[in-house]
Amino acid sequence: MNYYPPSIRNLIRQIAKLPGIGEKTAERLALHLLHASRKDAELLARSIVEIRERTRLCAACHAWSDAELCPVCSDAGRDATVVCVVEQPADMIAIEKSGAYKGRYHILGGALSPLDGVGPHELRIDSLLEKIPRDRVVEVVLATGTNVEGEATAAYLAERLATLPVRVTRIASGVPMGGDLKYVDQVTLKRAMESRHAVRTA
């Protein structure tokens, strides 16, 4: 590292702090930026600062947003009577990428995890419950993770929602698409077998 003048050394060090970027890659990227056009380098630097200044959470669903409402909540074409509950904004992005969902979202901000000190009060559950009568929600899709915390959160929410006149569903678990059965773990296979559905009725 001492082979470089301080400014280059400093940039390599900052880049190497990023996750999954080793020193070799940091070096390559720093030297690229040294030779990149001034415009590109400045655009990158500005975006890094702006993402923190501009991004806030959507007032309605708590997803990442530049404005009061996120792109999904401000889209009148999305069905507000169906709400998909996820743990984190990144989970919502993953579902959006699938293109399989046309309703709105509600981001809890995590999953129940007593060991980490996350109880119901640490999650955005009250605002979910308020949303149901207000937006005339007819279905809540529980799309928390399929790990212990996500399953516990889904079970807890199902119970809290039981008294409300709303259909509560859970995303399906099973063998991932393209999966070779012999490489699928036993818990997933057990779940896939239990959740089997009719393809043709005899």
Added chain:
Amino acid sequence: MNYYPPSIRNLIRQIAKLPGIGEKTAERLALHLLHASRKDAELLARSIVEIRERTRLCAACHAWSDAELCPVCSDAGRDATVVCVVEQPADMIAIEKSGAYKGRYHILGGALSPLDGVGPHELRIDSLLEKIPRDRVVEVVLATGTNVEGEATAAYLAERLATLPVRVTRIASGVPMGGDLKYVDQVTLKRAMESRHAVRTA
């Protein structure tokens, strides 16, 4: 990409312009920067701008430098009477990392390549020739590449230096360390065979 608000989308796009960074990685890095400490994000943004503002070429050897002279040229412990000639600043860094060299450098700024319009006048050859009497140089190590352009440049420099009272050497070519002979290309093996040296004299 439209799943993200504009500020995040913009950062992903800027990061994905970097070499060897795909959209998936750009996404991961952008989300990391969204959650990183404000200090880290600002340090990174500032370094990207500063590297372009601060880095210039050393007045003596034309390596990357923050000051008038680069770390090597300003180091009194380095032997100024030995000059290693390389094509680019990155070549100098590679030699510095080997730790095998304690002299100074001279960066040509490229290699002779008539097809690309690079002739002797496009390279920093005059300042190399001037340096030899001024710094009382006793040895010039030709460390240009071992490709066609690098070899041609070394041959040309050897000829230009022939009239000066200086020893001219060339870095050795041969089988890379850790190399398995069966994977080494024929040109390298031919050169390694031609340049064989005695291990024990019979």
